[in-house]
Amino acid sequence: MPLNAIAMHKKVSCKRLRPNARFQDWLLHLCAEAKAKKSSLEPILKEAVESLEKYPLPLKTGSECIILKGFNKKICLYLDKCLSSVNKDVLSDNRGYREPSSSVRPSPLSPILSSQLITRSSSNSPVSETLSNVGLSQRQGITSNPDSAISENLQENVSSDSGFSNSNKKKRAKSIYKPAHRSGSYAILVTLLEHSKQNNSNFSMTKEGLIEKAQIHCEESFVRPKAGSMYTAWSNMSRLLAKGLVTKTRKKNAEYSLTSEGEKLAMELLEASKNIPNLNDMIFHDKASTSSGVKVQFANTAKQGLTTTEEPCQIEMQPGEFDIILLIDKNETGGLKKRNDPTIMEFNKYPDLKHDYRSLKVGDFTWIAKHKSHPEQELVLPYVVERKRMDDLAASIKDGRFHEQKFRLRRCGLKNVIYLVEKYEKNKGLGLPLPSLLQALTNTRVQDGFKVRSTNSLNQSVRFLAMMTKRLTIRYGKMTLRNGGEECDDSDDDLKFVVPQVVKLMTFEYFNKSSAKTKPLTVKDTFIKLLLQLKGVSVEKALAITNRYPTPHSLIVAYYKCDQQEGELLLASLKYGDQTRNIGPALSKSVYHLFSTLNPK
Template sequence: MCSTSPESSSKRITYKRTRPNPLFLEWLEELHEEAKTKKSKLEPMLKEALDSITKYPLPLQTGAECAILKGFEKKLCLFLDKRLEVYKYNKSVNAGSQSKNEIPSNMPSTSSYDEQNVRSLEPLVVVEKYNPEQIIVPKKTASGSSKSSNKSNKIYKPSFRSGGYAILIALLEQFRNDPNKFLSKEQLIEKAQPHSEESFIRPKPDTFYTAWSNMSRLITKGLVQKIRNNKKVKYGLTELGTLLAVELKEESTGIPTANDAIFNNGIVSTETEISLPQIAPITNGNNNIHEDIHTDRKQIELKAGTFDIILLIDKNETSGVNKTDPTVAQFNKYPELKHEYRSLKVGDFTWIAQDRQNKSVELVLPYVVERKRMDDLGHSIKDGRFHEQKFRLRKCGLKNVIYLVENFGKNQHVGLPIQSLMQAMANTRIHDGFKVHVTNSLSNSVRFLAMMSKRLTIEYKDKKLKGCNEEPNGEKLMTFKYFSTSSKKSKPLTVTETFIKLLLQLKGVSVDKALAITAVYSSPSTLIERYKTCDQKEGEFLLANLKYGESNRSVGPVVSKTLYQFFSKTF
């Protein structure tokens, strides 16, 4: 029988878990850091969750189990579960790739990589309506196993102008300038933002994700390397990442951005000169103005380099031209942007070419922007303003109409179901032929307008422009004075214009359809008289085969029947 000394018997061996939940802890630290940097309202909740999981002594297997701790709301638990799911999937894919020697030699092993660099683990991005880059997790089969794909090991390639694309292109540019210099997060965001349609600062609606969230996937895929130097984190391309970035750069050459799409059919080519019939000049103190002796109207000619492109902003878009107004404050962030606040009778934004010597000489460029926040769009559809505004925009004489639609928070209280608003935007783009561009915030809308101004300045700087006080014709422009006067709401409407406005109130009738109908039947009375000569079946299909718009599509039997029932029974 062996004896035990008092000293040895009183000594207890304890085991302390220093980090029982390292993955969840690291992911929360990452979220909290971003929320703190952005001064997000989620920061207190994330701080509470981070504190509670740090003190919790036992391992947690799922995000759902975290609900027992303070600060873990349902969405946060779901986020952790989704991220854990993709982490496990990526780990299994990486392990499989390693066994086939498909991992580049400069890529860390799966075990050390996953344990020591958990911040780089890829979250599952919940697919949003406007998310250009989707991360897809393999679906489970009935037996519970993941469906295998021959493309499962295919090299990851981010979508054009997504967050991942922008990061790779920015790092490639840096590599070409200085191969030995890595970039900090702040430096990289500044260089990457111009290459992305997503924001690196503002999260997508109802998610924690920004364009920066793509960084973790780039690291996981061995495209970007993350190093720590004196506690500072910096990023650079791996050899594989450099090859992919070069490929993306080459493939994207010539691909239009969202801004480019606006200009596909609008800008005059550099070989084309805007022309009018030759008019004998009469000297009047301004070389840019000629007198048309036949029409007694001033013909304006602005030579290249003699004018400025100025963005005009409707005063109704602001609550006064002062620095405290949100819209004014956003435009003030672009000191080089030439802009003025005026009363616009149609649209919210347009551009003019203004003579530098005589600022009263102004020609309106063929672009007009109608800005709609989602809630305003919903209300305008309900009260009928939406169709009236589209009609006035179509008739204003500016051939390039752009609807700038701005998301409103979570788009939950916008007057109509979000599906209805999406359909309205689709109809505006397809049936009315207007451009539609969607942004996530006022700041992004202003940035888009600033980009357009810069683009217009570049496009027109070498042009010679001509116009006068009359409706634009072909490439001839109109003066701002004529544009303002002819667009007034109080301008008397013709019978045909009144008929068009009436047709637009009926379901399924777009501006193009209304114009096609009134081209044949210029007034309600002419249509009613025609219906009187038809039996019911003939009347219901009278307008069905009328062609409308550039697509030359038919008005269709549904609209035709609706109009027959309305006009044959109402009048």
């Protein structure tokens, strides 16, 4: 450092002239060859050289160059190859890398291409590995620069697997393909194996028949892709055909069968899965699940204050005389005659789930107790489920079905209403903002008192319904059920489990008829539906108004007796809901202006 600089207290900075000389020289060779061959890689390499010259810090590996402009994965990959070959050679010969003189243009692999290394015959040497990786076909008589091979390989579309060594490729080739449990490949192999055991004459299956039977063994759907994906479980068939585990007989109306290797693998998979329970076994055959969180104590004596001869009843089901069956609305499916309907196939995954398809007037799912000896005797359990996908929820809010369905669910006579909401893809493009839909679900839970359950797919929704069926079977399995009129005499009160219960339920026939849309409406029901069309009127507010004024005529008469100021505040002090809140002046004013112009006479 000059003394005058120290005396003047000036800042002195030391910079490397060429911090990445090795990488820079290699790229200059590649750039010169690309220019001589008029390759399309010339501008890319020239940009990489310029950015490397401007970078002031030394780079240890080629992968670190990815932060610079002009570098891509292929260039970094070959820089790492050259560097690793040089380092291996230096270690084997116990000598370091010598910086080339400025008068001689350096060769990036000059230590490797020395005469001593070329004459080596070992195939495991770094030289042979490097030359084989960069695309040279001959190991003897090498006269061209290895950088030319690098540039030729860069110009080609090199696969991402070129960065792995030959030994890793051999290890990968030796690995045995084994599908995951209850995956698409697993289901196809196991189904074909079961079919071959059952049919000794015909071992092949068509696509439709294979999908129908394989769905039971798979968690994913064979006909409906996952959210955000274009592939179904059937997409695994191409992999099985490529690996020679399944054969395809003809292109049109193709049939599939197992090869000898596929049959061997299927038997191994079937043997390994014997001790692995599926969802059906976990839900319906789990001994630990038979005990609910509440202690159930049933006595042999009758309930205090209740005798069996108080009221005559037409239907009475003793414990053990009935089955709990899940009823599914037909409109939730694409048609019962459709062979591979996604909803039907999901329910078929649970062989022990007792379910039936009916035409439900309200709700999408409900449960009935069906007598074993007298199948015509059916009582409805006080649970109903309304299933909504997020896009369907937005559409129902737009066209008004949302409030109308909630109103009918409240009036159906079943006390436990569950709103089952399914995620739609990534909840994008729903037609309404996502916060608005979440607010509507919050209002449904808080104001309407419904239970809201969210799932990510149809698969999870069916699993939830299967678990609900099991819990209801446990809850009502030791109860005596009777038909009891218009409403179910049951609630979530846990104290009822201390004593034996005689639960009164409505018949399914009465439930379906009373919930029909086309049934004759009373004047009060029509008045409620009319008020629900007004903005800001909920079911609780409409019920509060109709309890005070059952008909439109009674409300118009009340308005006729008031002046304008009194009429606008006539409904403001009415209480609604469990929290006894006021309807408010704004809504009262809207109702007044709707009915005040009418003459009661």
